[in-house]
Amino acid sequence: MNSDGGVTGRPIGAATGERQGSSGAVLETRGLARSFTQGSETIHVLRGVDLSIAPGEIVALLGPSGSGKSTMLQAIGLLEGGFEGSIRIAGEEAARLDAAGRTAVRRDQLGFVYQFHHLLADFNAIENVILPQLVHGAERPAAEARATRLLSVLGLGHRLTHRPSQLSGGEQQRVAVARALANRPALILADEPTGNLDEHTADVVLAEFLRLVREEGSAALIATHNERLAKRMDRVVRLHEGQLQ
Numbered sequence: 001m002n003s004d005g006g007v008t009g010r011p012i013g014a015a016t017g018e019r020q021g022s023s024g025a026v027l028e029t030r031g032l033a034r035s036f037t038q039g040s041e042t043i044h045v046l047r048g049v050d051l052s053i054a055p056g057e058i059v060a061l062l063g064p065s066g067s068g069k070s071t072m073l074q075a076i077g078l079l080e081g082g083f084e085g086s087i088r089i090a091g092e093e094a095a096r097l098d099a100a101g102r103t104a105v106r107r108d109q110l111g112f113v114y115q116f117h118h119l120l121a122d123f124n125a126i127e128n129v130i131l132p133q134l135v136h137g138a139e140r141p142a143a144e145a146r147a148t149r150l151l152s153v154l155g156l157g158h159r160l161t162h163r164p165s166q167l168s169g170g171e172q173q174r175v176a177v178a179r180a181l182a183n184r185p186a187l188i189l190a191d192e193p194t195g196n197l198d199e200h201t202a203d204v205v206l207a208e209f210l211r212l213v214r215e216e217g218s219a220a221l222i223a224t225h226n227e228r229l230a231k232r233m234d235r236v237v238r239l240h241e242g243q244l245q
């Protein structure tokens with residue numbers, strides 16, 4: 001633990017060399033390809049995706065339903081094997097990592113936000129944000145202080161001890177955002193993070209999400225169908241026929 005109460009010794013908002021590969025990118029994919037075979041049919045969902053994301057950069061991933069956004073995020077999140085090409089996260093080539101190495105990259109470099117919050121139902125809001133920090137090696141008081149701060153910035157200071165079932169959809173998603181940022185990841189991967197919310201709540205939660213990601217200095221790749229929300233990000237990339245445009 002360090003003097004600012006953090007886990008990694010990195011001050012809030014700082015993008016340091018440890019987040020970057022030799023190219024300076026937090027994420028670099030080259031020729032990323034993924035196909036699925038069912039019976040005699042093979043669908044080529046990703047056909048050579050090249051993408052670089054700089055430290056702190058927030059990128060919207062657009063594409064119609066079925067274009068492969070989730071497939072791409074799952075590959076980059078090292079959640080599934082079976083892809084071809086290169087994925088470098090903070091300079092580490094995923095293909096060269098064994099299962100333990102992939103787990104370490106996920107734990108140390110990545111944060112995830114899904115359409116459905118996937119919070120632990122038996123734990124309250126603050127515990128859901130504390131637990132990943134404890135797993136990451138933080139001490140309890142520091143983890144608790146950071147969880148309180150993140151949840152308060154997201155307007156949940158008065159909901160810290162509520163369980164997910166006692167929170168609204170927007171509140172649950174804010175807890176999921178705080179959890180994703182808890183360990184100060186270099187890169188946040190978000191799959192339709194506000195897709196389950198009504199339009200107004202989606203707008204508010206996304207604005208808070210983006211503000212906090214910027215404040216924390218993380219980069220983000222955020223899949224969405226929503227062109228309007230995508231315009232609030234630093235850059236928009238589109239998946240079309242398995243490649244980025």
Ligand SMILES: Nc1ncnc2c1ncn2[C@@H]1O[C@H](COP(=O)(O)OP(=O)(O)OP(=O)(O)O)[C@@H](O)[C@H]1O
Pocket residue numbers: 036037038043045063064065066067068069070071072
């Ligand atoms: N495990 C799998 N086995 C077979 N086909 C799959 C598998 N996962 C995804 N696909 C197929 O890959 C294509 C891309 O799916 P994916 O979920 O990545 O799209 P998406 O752009 O995220 O869509 P949406 O916006 O609707 O979530 C789809 O045609 C889907 O049926």
